[in-house]
Amino acid sequence: xLQVQNVAKAFGTQDVLRGVSLRVSRGEVVAIIGRSGxxxxxxxxxxxxxxxxxxxxxxxxxxxxxxSDASGRAVYKKDAELRRICLKMxxxxxxxxxxxxxxxLKNLVMPQVMVLGRSRAQAKEKALALLExxxxxxxxxxxxxxLSGGQCQRVAIARALAMxxxxxxxxxxxxxxxxxxxxxxxxxxxxxADEQRTMIVxxxxxxxxxxxxxxxIYMEDGVIVEDGPAQQVLGSxxxxxxxxxxxESGY
Amino acid sequence: xxxxxxxxxxxxxxxxxxxxxxxxLTIFALTLVFSIPLGMVIALLRMSKHRVVSAPISLYILxxxxxxxxxxxFAVYFAIPMFxxxxxxxxxxxxxxxxxxxxxxxAEIFRGGIMSIPVGQYEAxxxxxxxxxxxxxxxxLPQVVKRVLLPVSNEVITLVKDTSxxxxxxxSELFRAAKNEASRVASVEPLFVAGLFYLLMNGAxxxxxxxxxxxxxxxxx
Ligand SMILES: Nc1ncnc2c1ncn2[C@@H]1O[C@H](COP(=O)(O)OP(=O)(O)O)[C@@H](O)[C@H]1O
Ligand SMILES: [Mg+2]
Numbered sequence: 153x154l155q156v157q158n159v160a161k162a163f164g165t166q167d168v169l170r171g172v173s174l175r176v177s178r179g180e181v182v183a184i185i186g187r188s189g190x191x192x193x194x195x196x197x198x199x200x201x202x203x204x205x206x207x208x209x210x211x212x213x214x215x216x217x218x219x220s221d222a223s224g225r226a227v228y229k230k231d232a233e234l235r236r237i238c239l240k241m242x243x244x245x246x247x248x249x250x251x252x253x254x255x256x257l258k259n260l261v262m263p264q265v266m267v268l269g270r271s272r273a274q275a276k277e278k279a280l281a282l283l284e285x286x287x288x289x290x291x292x293x294x295x296x297x298x299l300s301g302g303q304c305q306r307v308a309i310a311r312a313l314a315m316x317x318x319x320x321x322x323x324x325x326x327x328x329x330x331x332x333x334x335x336x337x338x339x340x341x342x343x344x345a346d347e348q349r350t351m352i353v354x355x356x357x358x359x360x361x362x363x364x365x366x367x368x369i370y371m372e373d374g375v376i377v378e379d380g381p382a383q384q385v386l387g388s389x390x391x392x393x394x395x396x397x398x399x400e401s402g403y
Numbered sequence: 404x405x406x407x408x409x410x411x412x413x414x415x416x417x418x419x420x421x422x423x424x425x426x427x428l429t430i431f432a433l434t435l436v437f438s439i440p441l442g443m444v445i446a447l448l449r450m451s452k453h454r455v456v457s458a459p460i461s462l463y464i465l466x467x468x469x470x471x472x473x474x475x476x477f478a479v480y481f482a483i484p485m486f487x488x489x490x491x492x493x494x495x496x497x498x499x500x501x502x503x504x505x506x507x508x509x510a511e512i513f514r515g516g517i518m519s520i521p522v523g524q525y526e527a528x529x530x531x532x533x534x535x536x537x538x539x540x541x542x543x544l545p546q547v548v549k550r551v552l553l554p555v556s557n558e559v560i561t562l563v564k565d566t567s568x569x570x571x572x573x574x575s576e577l578f579r580a581a582k583n584e585a586s587r588v589a590s591v592e593p594l595f596v597a598g599l600f601y602l603l604m605n606g607a608x609x610x611x612x613x614x615x616x617x618x619x620x621x622x623x624x
Contacts (some may be wrong), residue, residue: 201529249526251527295621298621
């Protein structure tokens with residue numbers, strides 16, 4: 153489904169990703185954990201083409217978004233094709249990034265109409281079904297500024313789902329929320345996991361990672377240090393590096 | 404007092420200045436029609452990553468905002484025929500000079516508005532698959548409009564009064580008409596009539612912008 157091969161990325165002289173490789177298969181839920189600054193967001197942003205990689209390959213559903221040439225430098229697909237491949241990915245941000253000038257419903261309808269060319273009626277039907285799913289059917293006509301953080305994040309999840317991504321990514325979706333609201337967002341993600349959706353979730357919620365993820369990846373300084381079944385990476389046999397990190401994060 | 408205490412004479416005075424009012428309204432309206440879109444284009448060029456584009460635009464904005472509009476009026480009216488051999492009528496020269504000048508001010512207001520839109524809005528648009536053009540027109544621009552209403556209304560109010568500058572290249576706008584009428588009838592009252600008219604125009608401008616403001620009050624950002 154997703155193949156990331158030997159990806160490197162630097163900001164100026166700072167190497168942020170140093171040869172990251174990972175595979176995600178259909179229906180898998182992967183949690184990425186690690187200290188702040190270890191490159192988790194940058195990795196997700198590269199997969200969603202918000203950053204460009206310097207070298208390595210990113211292959212989504214068998215199609216290369218970027219592929220390294222003979223010298224190892226990453227070469228990206230051209231505009232329209234690149235945009236089409238990127239549509240297989242969805243991303244939910246930490247701070248939601250809803251469109252404030254659109255109602256909740258329009259936040260979900262407009263992208264479907266403008267990007268996927270769906271009819272308004274079709275898009276609206278899909279949007280309402282998704283709002284129902286995240287428990288916000290009654291907020292369709294509200295504006296984002298009138299919603300709580302947890303509600304905004306659930307709208308953002310519904311908006312991402314409306315585009316039918318093959319893989320949905322989350323970058324610390326609950327970091328801006330207090331515990332009560334965190335719970336309502338996590339239970340939506342948990343529900344998506346039960347539906348066998350392919351997801352990559354960067355998170356600080358260790359309990360969530362252990363309970364919901366099939367696999368846990370631990371990153372440190374731009375490299376993947378651990379990658380395995382949740383029970384193995386976070387369980388009693390966990391490595392010294394993960395033990396130290398988990399100890400710091402109070403789990 | 405000859406006019407302000409005599410309704411019939413007052414109306415006659417106002418009617419005698421009617422052409423001036425029309426000219427003033429024309430300068431006002433056409434300047435807005437040209438300078439607002441031009442200002443948006445200049446703002447976008449000013450934000451270009453390429454210095455060959457942004458540097459000359461910065462210079463343009465500096466000159467337009469850094470020299471008197473009165474001087475620019477002279478420059479357009481006298482210098483263009485001299486260098487390009489085309490004769491501009493007074494009204495055209497006025498509207499051209501005003502549009503070029505106000506576009507510079509609007510450009511800086513729009514640039515400030517565009518830069519105030521959080522980067523997350525662009526990132527969300529990109530991830531959803533919007534093209535840059537779709538992102539600009541559907542996501543960025545509508546939010547910019549709300550954010551720039553106040554500074555734009557300031558400029559528009561200033562423009563109402565600045566139209567009177569056109570009298571220095573002998574455009575028969577309201578201020579010139581009032582001056583002529585004042586000396587003809589040996590009274591300052593025509594000048595007060597002009598003042599009243601500018602005030603009424605700005606009353607209308609103020610009402611219009613508060614209406615617009617209400618139309619955009621449906622969300623907070
Ligand atoms: N746009 C950027 N420009 C420069 N440095 C950046 C940028 N984005 C992230 N970084 C740096 O890259 C490193 C990894 O950041 P990030 O991927 O956000 O880590 P994480 O999400 O794991 O906390 C950090 O040191 C951060 O300062
Ligand atoms: Mg991060």
